[in-house]
Amino acid sequence: MHHDVILFLLSLAVLLGAARLLGELAGKLGFPAVVGEIIAGIVVGKTVFGRIAPGASAWLFPPAPGVATWIQSYTTVAVVLLLVVAGLEIDLTVVRRSSRVVFLTSILGIIVPFALGFGLGQVLPDQALADPNQRGLHAAFLGIALSISALPVIARTLLDLGLMKTEFGLLVLSSAVVDDLIGWVGFSALSASFAAPGSASVGSVAKSLGMTLGFVLVTLAVVRPLADRALAWMEKRQEANTGRVLSMIMVLALLGAAGSEALGMHAVFGGFVMGIAVGDSPRLREHTRKILHDFVTSVFTPVFFATMALRVDFVASFDAKLTLVIILIACIAKILGCAAGARMGRVAWRQSFAIGFGMNSRGAMEILLAVTALQAGIINQQVFVALVIMALFTSILSGPAMSRLLRPSLNPIVSLLQEGAIQLDVPATTREQIIASLCGSLAERTGHPGDSGRFTAAVMKREILAGTGVGEGVALPHAEVEGLTKPMLAFGRALREVDFDAPDGQGARLVFLVLTPPRDFDAELKLMSEIARLLTQTEVREGLLAAMSERNVISVLTAAPPEPPPAAIPANQEA
Structure with missing residues (x-):
């Protein structure tokens, strides 16, 4: 029994260590981690180690019960x-x-x-x-x-x-x-x-x-x-x-x-x-x-x-x-x-x-x-x-x-983000408050301020379905709105962090709100993908947090580095 306990702990350490090591290596090479984890089993198992040293393999991973x-x-x-x-x-x-x-x-x-x-x-x-x-x-x-x-x-x-x-x-x-x-x-x-x-x-x-x-x-x-x-x-x-x-x-x-x-x-x-x-x-x-x-x-x-x-x-x-x-x-x-x-x-x-x-x-x-x-x-x-x-x-x-x-489909966002759709230091404490504020700004741009409530309701309906916090203090609330003929975009910087149920548990201060016509996936992809690309860059987030005016916001987004080539897109690390 004592010998079996030692062997179990040793074999578990070998399996976990090899799987994690090769999984991390696979991730560095742009492959899913599961590729490395399976290769680890192939290397320490019957395929490789079992052929090279069958006796040692049978000792470390005995097939008998125990x-x-x-x-x-x-x-x-x-x-x-x-x-x-x-x-x-x-x-x-x-x-x-x-x-x-x-x-x-x-x-x-x-x-x-x-x-x-x-x-x-x-x-x-x-x-x-x-x-x-x-x-x-x-x-x-x-x-x-x-x-x-x-x-x-x-x-x-x-x-x-x-x-x-x-x-x-x-x-x-x-x-x-x-x-x-x-x-x-x-x-x-x-x-x-x-x-x-x-x-x-x-x-x-x-x-x-x-x-x-x-x-x-x-x-x-x-x-x-x-x-x-x-x-x-x-x-x-x-x-x-x-x-x-x-x-x-x-x-x-x-x-x-x-x-x-x-x-x-x-x-x-x-x-x-x-x-x-x-x-x-x-x-x-x-x-x-x-x-x-x-x-x-x-x-x-x-x-x-x-x-x-x-x-x-x-x-x-x-x-x-x-x-x-x-x-x-x-x-x-x-x-x-x-x-x-x-x-x-x-x-x-x-x-x-x-x-x-x-x-x-x-x-x-x-x-x-x-x-x-x-x-x-x-x-x-x-x-x-x-x-x-x-x-x-x-x-x-x-x-x-x-x-x-x-x-x-991935295009710049600056052309849509006009100064009238930018709000700095919004005194909101809930996601509904900052969403309502940004929707009000967009409704005024359409010349129909009464649409503010309709816009807010559409975004909150989508928000209840799944929080739009993406982490690193960023949120991307969005919705499809009946009657729109083209996409609309607003940016708000909250005075304090607002809970958007982000995966990292961090509240958001940088909020980009996107409204698109129903089923206009192409427009949505253009905006959401470009926003996500920009905000993965630390210098862009820091620039938006430090911006003193609406014009500064436009300058930060305009000066952001161009999109990397296809090979630079991170590969999924999981399976």
Whole structure:
């Protein structure tokens, strides 16, 4: 026992250290961190270390029960927490208000890849299947695997491009939310029916699907209001500190995971649904979400991804033809399906394909799905390796492709920011006060001061949906306004920090307010992307804080360095 404890701690230290080191290196080279974390598992596992020094590898990572069981337990908790973090990012308000374009984008983004993936599963040779007698369920899994998107990757890509808080970004995120919800519900039902006797029957699949949907509905109906009341109670008693809230989330996540596992679904699904239930509360601060995200992705998920590659021989299990086919079908089906849906929703072709490439990111969600399927015996190692490579390829492709497609839309903002739309040292203490002040300024510019209330209501409606603080003391409130024929822009500098629910927990003093005509994504992208680019520069923020006049504000923005070339755009560091 004493020896096993030492080996467990030593192997955990090696896995975490190697994964973090290579993950950081991958980030420096512009790749998602998960690339480095998986490479760490390949290096210290069977593929490299196991070939060079099989004896030492077997000693450090013994396959027998004991150390292997403890590591498996650690990674089980890790994967549950990873899905909790993913669930926290899903805003049910977004789903409830999903527009026609979101519905079309997400549904076609699921149907087309699922159909092609299912068709691929039907024609694969028997040796590519874990159980040829279950070909229908294998095909259904491939359809689901090619349908899902990686919400964390998409969110990070939009953040890097300065589009996270835009209506365009909300459209992409909303579509990804719907994709993930449908995909994980489908996979949970599929894995439950695969494990059950007589799983090939339609009745068994329908029963598993009904049980999965029932679990989701009961959890959301019971846990969501209870979590919201608990947060409200802590807030009222001034006890809603980060530690207490995180403890509550962890307890609920573990209970949800245990419940879903007991019902025959995978534990990760329970964590995912619990994350959605808690994350839907408006009282859960963005700062708290970020702390949990950073903790999980720094301590738990690197070990999970390294362990995932530890016991799989990526050289012996690599099938070049299968991998290429899966990559091609995954990319073509997802990009064209989502782009067609967005275009049917009257989004311009360039933005439609940008949405398609964004939704094409598979990342950690795909890898997690593949690991779960491998452990459940749904797929074999050849398909697993192909799915992992596809997930990494699509994640790396997403950011540069979106950047290139959207780059023609990124224009300077100075031409719109006239002196009449600039307010310095606004004596506001709430976001509604400073928004109302800036909307009043814009209404006067239109010659219809009475529009101030209408503008304010539109912006606050969007603000309630999701805070527009972006961090570093900056906020970008915005809205689509009926009746506008061209975009409008205002800048306000608050006397004191105003809470816009920024991820870093910092209040905002620099507030850019953007109003655009309905569905004018091109105008929105021009403004929001350029503002985000400018305000990532420390000298611009400092200049705006020190500006003594409206003319100084224009000078600071005009003198800002030109936009960097495409290669300088940060790559997403997560998956």
